[in-house]
Each structure stands twice: as C-alpha cells, then as structure tokens.
Amino acid sequence: METQGRTSMTDEARLSWTALGDTTRKRPVVMLHGGPGLPDYLGEVAAMVGDLAPVYRYDQRGTGRSPWQGRHTLARHVDDLAELLDAWGVPKAVLIGHSYGTELASRFCLAHPDRVAAVLLMCGPFVGDWRSGDRAERGRRMSARQQERLHALEEMPDRTEEQEVELLTLAWFTDHADTERAWRWAAQGARRRRAVNWAMNAELCGEGRADPLDADLAGLRACLPARAELLAGVDDPRPVAALASLALRLGLPLTRIDHAGHEPWLEQPDAVRTHLRRFVQDAVGGQRGGRSTG
Numbered sequence: 001m002e003t004q005g006r007t008s009m010t011d012e013a014r015l016s017w018t019a020l021g022d023t024t025r026k027r028p029v030v031m032l033h034g035g036p037g038l039p040d041y042l043g044e045v046a047a048m049v050g051d052l053a054p055v056y057r058y059d060q061r062g063t064g065r066s067p068w069q070g071r072h073t074l075a076r077h078v079d080d081l082a083e084l085l086d087a088w089g090v091p092k093a094v095l096i097g098h099s100y101g102t103e104l105a106s107r108f109c110l111a112h113p114d115r116v117a118a119v120l121l122m123c124g125p126f127v128g129d130w131r132s133g134d135r136a137e138r139g140r141r142m143s144a145r146q147q148e149r150l151h152a153l154e155e156m157p158d159r160t161e162e163q164e165v166e167l168l169t170l171a172w173f174t175d176h177a178d179t180e181r182a183w184r185w186a187a188q189g190a191r192r193r194r195a196v197n198w199a200m201n202a203e204l205c206g207e208g209r210a211d212p213l214d215a216d217l218a219g220l221r222a223c224l225p226a227r228a229e230l231l232a233g234v235d236d237p238r239p240v241a242a243l244a245s246l247a248l249r250l251g252l253p254l255t256r257i258d259h260a261g262h263e264p265w266l267e268q269p270d271a272v273r274t275h276l277r278r279f280v281q282d283a284v285g286g287q288r289g290g291r292s293t294g
Contacts, residue, residue: 001021001022002018002020003023004016004019005019006065007083007084007087009061009079010079010083011076013061014066015058015084016059016065017059018057019054019056019088020046020050020054020055020057021051021053022054023056026052026053026284027092027093027094027117027284028055028090028093028094029049029054029055029056029094029096029284030055030056030057030081030090030093030095030096031045031055031057031096031101032095032096032101032102032104033060033098033100033101034097034099034123035060035099035196035200036100036197036204036205037062037063037199037200037201038063038193038196038197039063039064039065039194040057040060041189042098043057044265045096045098045265045272045276048269048276048277052284056084056090061076061077062197062200063197063200072199072203072204073204074104074107074207074208074211078107078111082108082111082115091115092115092116093115094119094120094280094284095108095118095119096120096122096276096279097119097120097121097122098122098123098124099123099124099262100204101122102122102125103124103208105119105121106121106213107213109220109223109224110216110219110223113223113224118225118226118227118228118279118283119225119227119228119229120229120231120276120279121231121252122230122231122232122264123231123232123233123236123238123262123264124243125213125246126242127212127213127214127242127245127246128246130238133238134239137237141174141237142170142174149166149170150170153166164194164196165187165191167190168189168193168196169183169186169187170186172185172186173186175237175261175263176261176263176266176267177234177235177259177260177261177267178261178267181267182261217249217250220250221250221251224252227279227282227283228250229254229255229279230246230247230252230253230254230255231254231255231257231272231275232254232256232257232264233256233257233260233261233262233263233268234256234257234258234260235259235260235261236260236261237262238262257272257275258271260272
C-alpha cells in the first residue's frame with residue numbers, strides 16, 4: 001500500500017512525500033536521499049523493508065515534486081524534516097540516510113536527538129580529507145578523454161538536455177564497482193533523477209565545507225541513539241577508510257559491503273536487503289503505535 005501527499009512548511013514551501021505500508025502501525029522509517037539537489041531515488045531501497053514498518057520518503061525542497069525558490073540552508077532542511085514528522089504524527093522515527101542524506105540525518109540528530117529512535121548512515125557522512133582520495137580514484141576509473149569531456153561540460157554556462165545527461169553519466173559512472181554495468185546505471189540515473197538543482201547543491205555543499213560535521217563529532221556521538229550504524233560499499237570511490245575512521249570516532253559499527261560502490265543496493269542487493277531488514281527489525285521490534293494521538 002502506497003500513499004502520497006504534500007505538506008506545507010511554516011515558510012509556505014510544500015514538500016511532496018510518499019509512504020509505503022500501513023502508517024498506523026509500528027514506528028516508521030524515514031529515508032533521506034542524497035544530492036544535494038536531486039529528487040528522491042530510494043524507492044527500490046524502501047521496498048526492501050516496507051513489509052516490516054511504514055516507510056516515508058520525500059523530495060527535499062527545491063527538488064522533484066517539491067518545487068521551491070530561495071536560499072537553501074542546512075538548518076532549514078533539518079527543520080523541514082521535523083515539520084514533516086509533526087505533520088505525519090510521528091514523535092520518533094528510524095532514519096536511514098544515503099550519501100548527503102547521512103549529513104542531513106546527522107545534523108537532525110544534533111538538533112532533535114529525542115526524535116530519532118535509530119539511525120543508519122549509508123555511504124556517508126564523509127569527514128576529514130576524503131576529497132583528495134575520491135578525486136584520485138575517480139581519475140583512475142576514467143580515461144583521459146572522459147575527464148576532458150566532463151571538464152568541458154562542467155564549464156558550459158548552459159547545457160542542452162542531452163549534454164546534461166552526458167555530464168551526469170560521466171560524473172556518476174565511477175560511483176560503481178561493476179565496470180560492465182556502471183555506465184548503464186549512471187545513464188539511467190542521469191535521466192531519472194532530474195532536474196538537478198545546481199544552486200541548491202552549491203549552497204548546501206558550500207555551507208557544509210564552511211561548517212563541517214568534523215567540528216561536532218563529539219556532540220554527535222553524545223546525541224546518537226543507542227541503535228546507530230554505518231554501512232559502506234567497499235569500492236565506493238569515496239574512501240571507505242574515511243568511514244572506518246568516523247566509525248571509530250563515533251563508536252559505531254561499520255558494515256562493509258564487498259564488490260559494491262556508492263549505491264550498494266544496485267550491485268549487492270541481497271547483502272544490502274539482509275542488512276537493512278535486520279536493522280529495521282531490531283529498530284522497530286515489537287513496538288506499535290508509533291504515531292502520536294494528540
């Protein structure tokens with residue numbers, strides 16, 4: 001059973017969301033997609049656990065079915081999630097974030113620790129000097145011609161639809177470990193995850209660099225719920241060593257998915273499904289009545 005809705009925020013932005021399963025039973029899972037600047041793409045992941053608990057997903061403001069114009073801030077996106085939980089009547093949720101969604105989940109834990117029952121951080125957040133390793137590995141996975149073409153497309157002030165798809169495909173195919181299927185997966189994502197909100201991406205990434213999570217790791221460790229975990233694809237171009245270091249600093253278990261990149265559910269669906277189902281089952285257990293009555 002899938003339901004859809006739109007919820008108005010206090011600043012009149014309207015966010016579109018989808019709920020999978022019976023939202024009147026058990027504590028819900030909320031999935032936070034990456035980007036920033038992409039619409040939600042976690043439907044395939046939600047289906048892996050939708051029979052265990054209700055699963056909410058939403059297009060972050062300025063993306064997909066949640067059009068909005070204005071300046072983006074991390075604090076406003078944290079507030080959006082809190083306001084959505086209020087609208088859904090959910091006092092406490094299980095958060096599963098992917099990529100940039102792990103940054104959003106982490107900052108939500110810092111701001112609203114009482115509203116997070118459990119959190120799974122999937123392929124992020126990356127702290128410290130991880131970008132140099134990421135750039136080097138992407139360079140190794142691309143030919144010189146591909147690198148030149150990507151740079152040329154990035155420098156264009158305006159791009160056609162086909163040029164935008166080409167840019168995204170070149171930027172994303174290195175995310176995958178399976179070289180035979182990487183280009184196809186990236187091309188599919190480039191056509192489906194549209195339109196990219198580049199202004200949102202620049203604003204939130206810029207704020208993240210100016211005010212990195214690195215400075216708040218002690219506070220984050222204190223705010224995390226008892227059930228919190230990290231998951232990573234071993235062959236993500238973003239160095240898994242950075243997540244291993246973060247796991248030590250936060251005192252969290254890190255599950256490594258072999259032969260998988262930045263979207264491990266594509267390359268190792270059985271391993272990811274098994275892990276997600278175990279995590280969600282443990283997080284919701286026999287708990288019922290996760291929605292508020294007042």
